[in-house]
Structure formats: C-alpha cells, structure tokens
Amino acid sequence: MSLAPPFTEETARAKVKKAQDLWNTMHPQNVSKAYTEDTVWRNRTSFLKGTDQIVEFLIKKWNREKNYRLRKELFAFTNNKIAVQFWYEYQDAEDGMKWKRCYGLEDWTFAEDGRMRKRQMSGNDVEIGEDGRWYKDGIDVNDVHIGEEHW
Incomplete structure (x- = not known):
C-alpha cells in the first residue's frame, strides 16, 4: 500500500500510525527522513526549515521530554493533506521530572x-499525576480509550 498522495481513508490512517510509531522511537535522524529537505514547521512558537533544524529541535525536545509516549489519530484528510489529533505523555526534565x-x-x-x-x-x-497517566509501561498507546471523559 502506497502511503503517498493522493490519500484514501485507509492510507491516511496508515500514514498517521506510521508517523506515530516513528516519533515513538525518539530517534531524530530517522524521524527527519520522513520530511523533505526544505520542509517547514511551526511547532508551538518555534518556526523551523529543513531537516537539519528538525534534528536539532528533536534532540532538544527529547532531552527534555523523558519517557515520551505518543498517540496520533486521523482527524481529516484530502488529496495531499492530513490533519491529526494527538496526545503524548512525558516526564519534564526541566520541571522536576x-x-x-x-x-x-x-x-x-x-x-x-x-x-x-x-x-x-x-x-x-x-x-x-502518576494515577492520571494513560500510557503506563506495558500498555499499547493504541489500546487506550480516549474520550470526552478525559477532558
């Protein structure tokens, strides 16, 4: 199955899960291979261009965000665009873990x-708190039911 545009619902969902799995490796160089060399990002208040800046950004991110676990879900898609919602948990190394x-x-x-x-x-x-975590050790992030009761 091709995960390149134009997307179908099946390929868009597969693309989202492939991205989720790649980010959960926390390997910046491998993650950067999923982006064009001239890619542009806005990540919160950071504006980045190119894979070198992405690698640098992700190294800093995962030095701060320890025990990172991410889940992404398809929100919407068109021919060459995908929108996702996501939830991730981490321990903040800059805020007492x-x-x-x-x-x-x-x-x-x-x-x-x-x-x-x-x-x-x-x-x-x-x-x-520890009791509020969804993605504890041994739990597959895809198995967690995320509903409005979690908001």
Whole structure:
C-alpha cells in the first residue's frame, strides 16, 4: 500500500500510525527522513526549515521530554493533506521530572513522494499525576480509550 498522495481513508490512517510509531522511537535522524529537505514547521512558537533544524529541535525536545509516549489519530484528510489529533505523555526534565500530557492538533502537507513538506503543530501541556497517566509501561498507546471523559 502506497502511503503517498493522493490519500484514501485507509492510507491516511496508515500514514498517521506510521508517523506515530516513528516519533515513538525518539530517534531524530530517522524521524527527519520522513520530511523533505526544505520542509517547514511551526511547532508551538518555534518556526523551523529543513531537516537539519528538525534534528536539532528533536534532540532538544527529547532531552527534555523523558519517557515520551505518543498517540496520533486521523482527524481529516484530502488529496495531499492530513490533519491529526494527538496526545503524548512525558516526564519534564526541566520541571522536576513531573509527568505531563500534551493535547494537540497538527496539519500536514505532503510532497508527491509521500514525505511531509509542511507541518504545523499546536499543543497544550497539562501536569498529570502518576494515577492520571494513560500510557503506563506495558500498555499499547493504541489500546487506550480516549474520550470526552478525559477532558
């Protein structure tokens, strides 16, 4: 199955899960291969261009966000665009290793070869306690029911 545009619902869902799995490796160089060399990003208040800046950004991100676990779900798609909602948990190395969860949305635009050429991310972090965690050790992030009762 090709994960390049034009997307169908099946290929868009598969693309989202492939991205989720890739980000959960926390390997910046491998993650950067999913993006065009001239990709542009907005990640919260950071504006990045090119895979070198992405690698640098992700190294800093995962030096701060320890025990990172992410889930992405398809929100909408068109020919060469996908919108996702996501939730990830991490321990904040800059804030006493407190557990936090980020809730957010992304919109992605793809080149013909299936690599992402634009990514815009908006997210908000909330502090959670150990008992509020969803993605504890041994739990597959895809098995967690995320519904409005979690908001």
